[in-house]
Amino acid sequence: MTVIDPKLGQQSDLIIKASVVKIAWLLVLLGLLTLFSAFCIQLQPVWGWIGTILFAPLFVLSFYVYRPSATYLRLSTEGMDIVNMGRRFKLHWSDVEGFHLGNVKGDRQIGILYTDAYLEQQTAHFIHDSDHAWLRDLYSLPLDSLCKILNQWKSTYDQRQA
Incomplete structure (x- = not known):
């Protein structure tokens, strides 16, 4: 790390x-x-x-x-890469309003709150792929800590706030 x-x-x-x-x-x-x-x-x-x-x-x-290198989050100054089971999804901080804890069918996960502009462009992805809307509890950190870290990085590096 x-x-x-x-x-x-x-x-x-x-x-x-x-x-x-x-x-x-x-x-x-x-x-x-x-x-x-x-x-x-x-x-x-x-x-x-x-x-x-x-x-x-x-x-x-x-x-x-489920090999260890197939699932991880990479946070950078531009945004984050969500790599889940080998599939990569790039997300810019400016496309996100924030992160929150939530439940999906009784399973505790981190929800991604997108900006309205981003949702208008990407609607088709969210209909077919829930991985774009939620982060499952697969990571080495507790969900509470991970959510705080994501919100800290977002508030620190979001270009819209500059």
Whole structure:
């Protein structure tokens, strides 16, 4: 994690990586579901094979999707890069009003409040992709701390406020 050096006045990026513990729990859960499905082949062959065919590829795919370098936030003076499961989404500070904590179907997440001008341009993205509107609890920091950091960086580097 690199931060701003106040003595030199140099500005660096801040990278917030995904939590290895949270990702490990997801992998363990998928692995257990795969093993359970394989075991069920002996008891109820139809349901056992359906579960195995469903969960085994997901378990293997999860090693690629949830690798540590595939999910992170990079904060810079221009904005932030949201990299989630290998997909990159660039967001400028001037396109954001702020960040807030919220619940989506009982799951606590960080909501992104966009400016009206940005929403008018990008409406199609938000209809099909909720990753553009919410940050899931996948990162190494608690959501409260992460939300405060995002709002601090936004207020410090937003060009509209200058």
